[in-house]
Amino acid sequence: MMVRSLIFVSATSVVLLCAAAPDAEQLGWHPASDAVVVTTDSLAYCHTLERTIETRAPASFQNVRLLETQGARLCDSGHVRPGIDRLRRALQLLRHS
Amino acid sequence: MMRTIVAFVRLRLRSAGLSFSLAYGLLYALSSALFLSFLWWRTTGLMERQVEQAVDADYHALAEHWVQDGLPGLVLAIQDRLEQNVDDDAIYLLVAPDGRKIEGNLVSWPRNVTRTDVNYERAILRDGVKATSLLHAYDLPGGCRIIVGRDIRGRAILRPLLADTLVWSWVMVTLLAVGGALVVRGIFKRIVSSIARTTAAITHGDMAQRVPLMGNEVDLVAVVVNEMLDRIVRLMDGVRQVSNAIAHDLRTPISRARAQLEDAALNCHTTDELRGAIERAVSDLDHVTAVFEALMRIAQIEAGARRAAFETFDLATVLTDIGELYSAAAEDAHLTLTTALPGEQQFYGDQRMIQQAVANMLDNAIKFSPQASTITLSCAVDSKSAPQRRVTIAVSDEGIGMNESDLARASERFFRAETARNTPGAGLGLSLVQAIAQLHGGHLELSRRNPGLRVALVLPLATKPPPRTDRNSMTQDSSASHLSATPVLVSGSA
Numbered sequence: 001m002m003v004r005s006l007i008f009v010s011a012t013s014v015v016l017l018c019a020a021a022p023d024a025e026q027l028g029w030h031p032a033s034d035a036v037v038v039t040t041d042s043l044a045y046c047h048t049l050e051r052t053i054e055t056r057a058p059a060s061f062q063n064v065r066l067l068e069t070q071g072a073r074l075c076d077s078g079h080v081r082p083g084i085d086r087l088r089r090a091l092q093l094l095r096h097s
Numbered sequence: 098m099m100r101t102i103v104a105f106v107r108l109r110l111r112s113a114g115l116s117f118s119l120a121y122g123l124l125y126a127l128s129s130a131l132f133l134s135f136l137w138w139r140t141t142g143l144m145e146r147q148v149e150q151a152v153d154a155d156y157h158a159l160a161e162h163w164v165q166d167g168l169p170g171l172v173l174a175i176q177d178r179l180e181q182n183v184d185d186d187a188i189y190l191l192v193a194p195d196g197r198k199i200e201g202n203l204v205s206w207p208r209n210v211t212r213t214d215v216n217y218e219r220a221i222l223r224d225g226v227k228a229t230s231l232l233h234a235y236d237l238p239g240g241c242r243i244i245v246g247r248d249i250r251g252r253a254i255l256r257p258l259l260a261d262t263l264v265w266s267w268v269m270v271t272l273l274a275v276g277g278a279l280v281v282r283g284i285f286k287r288i289v290s291s292i293a294r295t296t297a298a299i300t301h302g303d304m305a306q307r308v309p310l311m312g313n314e315v316d317l318v319a320v321v322v323n324e325m326l327d328r329i330v331r332l333m334d335g336v337r338q339v340s341n342a343i344a345h346d347l348r349t350p351i352s353r354a355r356a357q358l359e360d361a362a363l364n365c366h367t368t369d370e371l372r373g374a375i376e377r378a379v380s381d382l383d384h385v386t387a388v389f390e391a392l393m394r395i396a397q398i399e400a401g402a403r404r405a406a407f408e409t410f411d412l413a414t415v416l417t418d419i420g421e422l423y424s425a426a427a428e429d430a431h432l433t434l435t436t437a438l439p440g441e442q443q444f445y446g447d448q449r450m451i452q453q454a455v456a457n458m459l460d461n462a463i464k465f466s467p468q469a470s471t472i473t474l475s476c477a478v479d480s481k482s483a484p485q486r487r488v489t490i491a492v493s494d495e496g497i498g499m500n501e502s503d504l505a506r507a508s509e510r511f512f513r514a515e516t517a518r519n520t521p522g523a524g525l526g527l528s529l530v531q532a533i534a535q536l537h538g539g540h541l542e543l544s545r546r547n548p549g550l551r552v553a554l555v556l557p558l559a560t561k562p563p564p565r566t567d568r569n570s571m572t573q574d575s576s577a578s579h580l581s582a583t584p585v586l587v588s589g590s591a
Contacts, residue, residue, distance in 0.1 A: 034207075034208065034219070034220050035219075035220040035221055035222040035227055036203050036204060036205060036207045036219065036220070036221050036222065037203070037204040037221070037222045038188065038202050038203060038204075038221050038222065038223045038248075039201075039202045039203070039204055040179055040182075040185075040202035041223045041224035042224075045202075049180065052180065080224055081185065081223075081224050084185070085183065085185060088180060088181065088182060088183050088185075089183060091180050091181060092181055092183060095181070
């Protein structure tokens with residue numbers, strides 16, 4: 001009786017923990033062929049944002065210009081996503097100005 | 098080999114200590130697994146719901162733009178959202194009815210994203226790095242379709258981290274449970290061992306051993322076991338004492354009777370001499386029979402067998418009659434018997450037993466009082482309220498009295514004080530009085546006077562049968578006498 005209880009409780013614990021553990025899909029382990037490319041991480045999108053800022057921001061907006069310059073430099077040096085982040089912040093600042 | 102291991106495990110599991118500790122450990126592990134699983138489920142569920150709600154709210158805002166400004170307005174809204182997306186987690190894709198991309202940051206419509214009533218978790222490629230996204234497709238009027246989604250890479254990282262943390266927490270809790278189980282087993286083993294050691298010692302004849310008190314709940318058992326052992330020791334002492342007393346006190350009259358008969362057989366020459374010897378022998382044997390009858394009567398009374406004779410009677414009348422009866426005997430012994438009795442006192446009990454008890458008390462007083470002294474028979478009721486009300490029947494004398502140690506043992510069967518060794522008697526009188534007191538739910542009180550002794554029978558003044566809570570204690574002791582198991586109150590001064 002005690003052995004059966006022991007087995008039952010152990011099995012229940014294992015099942016509960018396995019159920020709680022994340023599966024492969026949840027962890028993001030997808031086959032590479034299924035992955036869809038996101039275009040807003042590209043150098044082209046970086047240039048698009050730069051042009052948008054150039055169009056909208058007057059030359060007197062120093063902070064916006066500074067962020068734009070930093071973003072453009074990062075994108076050109078290969079750090080696309082940090083560069084895009086700077087440019088988005090510049091656009092946000094511009095909107096709130 | 099396997100069978101041997103299984104047999105060993107089964108044998109070990111029969112240990113109550115191991116079973117308790119295993120049950121404790123397993124319960125602890127299972128409850129912690131349940132708790133941690135619930136925690137994980139709730140946390141990840143909350144994160145998922147937050148993303149789903151954000152996606153749904155975003156879509157409804159975009160749908161407003163569609164309704165107000167049409168396709169151009171929706172395109173501008175998507176562009177604006179992507180430009181302002183500092184969190185870098187927004188995903189949009191707007192396609193025409195023919196599947197052509199109109200706006201958004203996904204390069205194409207993902208495969209297998211067809212239904213509009215479910216959320217999809219799909220892989221995305223961001224700057225060459227794979228990530229996970231939650232996508233929801235919606236149909237727009239006019240045949241256009243839109244995907245609104247979020248990059249849930251952060252959640253995907255947090256989720257296994259949380260799972261790992263909880264699994265390790267469970268492992269640690271389980272290890273603690275194992276440790277706790279071992280401690281529980283140790284405690285249980287220690288408790289059982291202490292009781293086992295004591296009982297084993299007693300089995301081997303060491304009756305002085307007692308279960309040690311530990312200052313916890315186990316003491317409840319230990320105290321009961323110790324009380325039980327004390328009682329057993331008292332009973333054994335009582336049996337031993339009575340056996341010794343019977344052997345000692347009855348040998349004399351039996352030996353005397355035997356000697357008389359032997360002497361008669363050898364030396365009597367006439368019928369009268371022979372008859373006289375036989376009568377003396379019969380008298381000695383009558384004494385032996387009387388002792389056994391007294392013992393049986395005490396046992397009977399202690400067993401409560403005479404309770405059927407209980408009735409309500411006037412105690413004052415009974416005591417007055419006894420007083421009158423014994424005043425003659427007192428006069429013969431050159432003593433004065435005075436009484437201090439109430440006019441009337443109703444009492445519920447066995448009238449004959451009460452008479453017997455008071456007669457024994459007066460017999461003793463007359464036997465041990467010097468000439469020209471006074472014996473007092475009194476009866477008084479205390480001033481307490483009904484259930485606790487008691488009547489005290491006391492006999493006081495001015496005789497030789499008893500010392501403290503004799504007082505403590507006076508009601509033991511066959512006990513005779515040193516000063517009374519030469520007085521006729523079997524040492525059963527006060528034992529009988531005490532048994533009668535117990536039969537009525539009362540007790541016997543002995544106290545010293547200067548000079549003399551006061552013997553008091555303190556009885557509850559009930560008008561209905563007294564509670565029989567002490568019946569067990571009386572019946573168990575019926576075969577043996579022991580002083581401390583029965584209530585005899587002793588006081589040193591009158």
